[in-house]
Amino acid sequence: MATNKIAIYPGSFDPVTYGHIDIIERAARLFDKLIVLVSINPVKPASFPLEERIDFLKRSLKHAKADNIEIDNNKGLFIDYFKRRKADVIVKGLRAMSDFEYEFQMALLNKDMCHTAETVFLSANAASMFLSSSAVRQIAMFGGDISAFVPHCIAGDIIEKLKKGVLP
Ligand code: PNS
Numbered sequence: 001m002a003t004n005k006i007a008i009y010p011g012s013f014d015p016v017t018y019g020h021i022d023i024i025e026r027a028a029r030l031f032d033k034l035i036v037l038v039s040i041n042p043v044k045p046a047s048f049p050l051e052e053r054i055d056f057l058k059r060s061l062k063h064a065k066a067d068n069i070e071i072d073n074n075k076g077l078f079i080d081y082f083k084r085r086k087a088d089v090i091v092k093g094l095r096a097m098s099d100f101e102y103e104f105q106m107a108l109l110n111k112d113m114c115h116t117a118e119t120v121f122l123s124a125n126a127a128s129m130f131l132s133s134s135a136v137r138q139i140a141m142f143g144g145d146i147s148a149f150v151p152h153c154i155a156g157d158i159i160e161k162l163k164k165g166v167l168p
Helices: 018-030 050-060 078-084 097-113 133-141 152-166
Strands: 006-011 033-039 069-074 089-094 118-123
Touching: 006 018, 006 078, 018 033, 018 089, 018 118, 033 050, 033 078, 050 069, 050 152, 078 097, 089 097, 097 118, 133 152
Parallel strands: 006 033, 006 089, 033 069, 089 118
Antiparallel strands: none
């Protein structure tokens, strides 16, 4: 049986939340290497530039309980990156059933384009079931408290940046 399984967890991470961090820590325990891939979602224009999303992730994962995590970014087609890195598994987090259809479609399309690409879905933990980056952005925009949803080390920067956009 093949060893040294490489998994990739792609996403917008706009910004990273405790829900993402939970998936990252659990996936890092399941595979030999986990690449957290900050990606472009063409149908969801990002609020934070790619570099800032990477920085948020790096700061958030500084004290992660794993030493097999790499953070990278990709501006092209995901499956090309997947093949280039000779990866085995795509990791996705699933919250409510509403995630399922979209994620299932992506899993099947990726498998069509690369027959060895297996997608593994990890269920969100109960606390993150209704947590999303877009909800965090909205709360921050209107000056709400996001400390329960994102690490302390990035919360201030998120609020600072988003508050400017809507508040007088
Ligand atoms: O966190 P998101 O926005 O749900 O993540 C979606 C993402 C970024 C993983 C997806 O849009 C993606 O893979 N983008 C890269 C371009 C690509 O390969 N698209 C085809 C996916 S089948």
